[in-house]
Amino acid sequence: MVPTLIGRIQTRLFLLATVGVVVTLLIMPIVPGVTAPLSELYVTGLLVLVAVGVLGIVWELIYHFLMQFRWEKDWPTMFGLLTLVPEGLLLYFLLRSGAVGFIDPIPAAAFWTHFTVVWVSMWLVANGPMRVPFIRWRFRGGRVL
């Protein structure tokens, strides 16, 4: 998919709300290093998704700006995966510093397992399977609506 700005944002939010939620529900019972009850983990996991969505709008503005330096105005597949590094680091440090007060502190292992599995799943879906139900999505720069 070669995105437009509004398409990027919509795709991110849509995938978080679908793939992100399903993967969170599946992965939370088995993330390492946690002692809290499962219901609390679910709340934390879903709040992390919300944070990825909200922060992501700013990230997408940055990606869109950087994309303007590319003649093709494309966003190579690899970028879509590797951006998990800066996004994950920023979110992790925000959580550690207590800047996002409504999310309980999460152990590093639990955060990174959850975050990486969600991210990779979303990336995989965006790079193919998404086109199966939504035949117009890739021609509209990633707009879902």
Place this chain on the structure above:
Amino acid sequence: MVASAGIPMYDIPFLTVGGGIGSFVTVDYLRIYGVPTSQMRVISNIDHPWQTYEFLTRCSQIPRGERIRSDSSSRPDNLWGFPSYALEEAWKDKNPAYLWQLFTEPLLNDYWTPRAGTVFENLEREAKRINYWDMLVKGQVRMVRKRAGGGYFTVVTPPEGAAPTKRIIFRSRFVHIAVGYPGLKFLPDLQEFRTKYSDYQHVVNAYEPHEQVYEFLKTRPGTVVIRGGGIVASRVLQRLFDDRKKFGLQTQIIHIFRTFITGSHGPHLWSRRKGGDGWAYQGFNYPKSVWGGQLKAEMRKLEGAERAAKYKQMGGTNTPYRRHWQEQMRAGREGGYYHAVQGTVDRVERTEDGRLVSYVRSNDGIIREPVADYIIDCTGLEADISEHRIFADLLQHSGAYRNPVGRLEVERHFEVKGTANGDGALYASGSATLGGYFPGVDTFLGLQIAAQEIADDLARRGFVKKMGPLRSTAQWFKWAFNSPV
């Protein structure tokens, strides 16, 4: 009037003219949306949709085993583009390196592109699956005309002996025209040479069969002049370099670029394309975002002169940067057998010993007169649309007109502007519509984008139901298991 003339007439709601890949992807879409074969016909003078494409790719040095210049997820046999060609070839060849290339393109690797053979084999599978040949009617279309009372008449000459009359007529509510490139076009100086000397052997177009050039070069050392800076020039060069290496030949190559690119070029930091050694580099025919990203969204809003300017800005002949080609050219420059020059050719003459001398004038005033055994014109297929009789007739009689780039003006949903008739509609897709609200028309994915717009427009008009996520998913499984639509 038609009936009284004794010409047989058939009623078919949807007719597509052409029978190449443009027609194929359109009927493929409509079959998957749910239109039965009885409602559609394809009028064509070829037997299978990839026939012309395969002829042209083979002439321009891409046999089935070679890779075409097309994205992995642009699959004319699969409207979802999933699984992509790379996934399929990786699975069949048991070669995960393709996936690594796909992941790292275009940054650490060249773009991954499919083999021509992969494309043709899959088209054949899909054509069988949708019963393509039940819809095919062989014949030459003479004209498409508006009919009093709505819709269109299409006049067809069937092959000799196939029908009792010399002409047959189809009456349809919808007609789609996808006849491809109107014809080969030669550079004027080369056309002049061919006419003057009646020599069609030594000055050739890369899209014509021209094996004689390569065969001659195997028999004795020779010189070839290449004209043009696009993908076809790259292909022909590769063949010459490959043969040189494989058979130990001493072929000399003189490559004339009318526009010689020396580096990154463009008016602004945000619109600069890479280039060098004469070439402008770009992965595919158009910048990638024309098929779905920013450029597609921008162009969709532009009219008239603004649109033409945008086309000009992203246009220009280009070729992909491929590491293998770069190595071959470097070796050629260092070995003194590949010479790339800027220049315009005033004329070509025949020398006394039957060779070809080109009179080349470069921008810095230098005149060169290289002598060669062969000249290969790799400048493309861009003939005027009026050279095709159907378009000429539409422009003259049916209200169609030209777009800012000189080709057929179509709506965003590919209806030919000015040709609406009652409840009927006339659509066109492919190279004839370049210059419209969507730029990538003469590409696999572009034809599919057009097909989707057309299918959705037909849904708005009640001809078929618009395909939503559920039907799409169910149909994808049918595609995956190769079961009928």
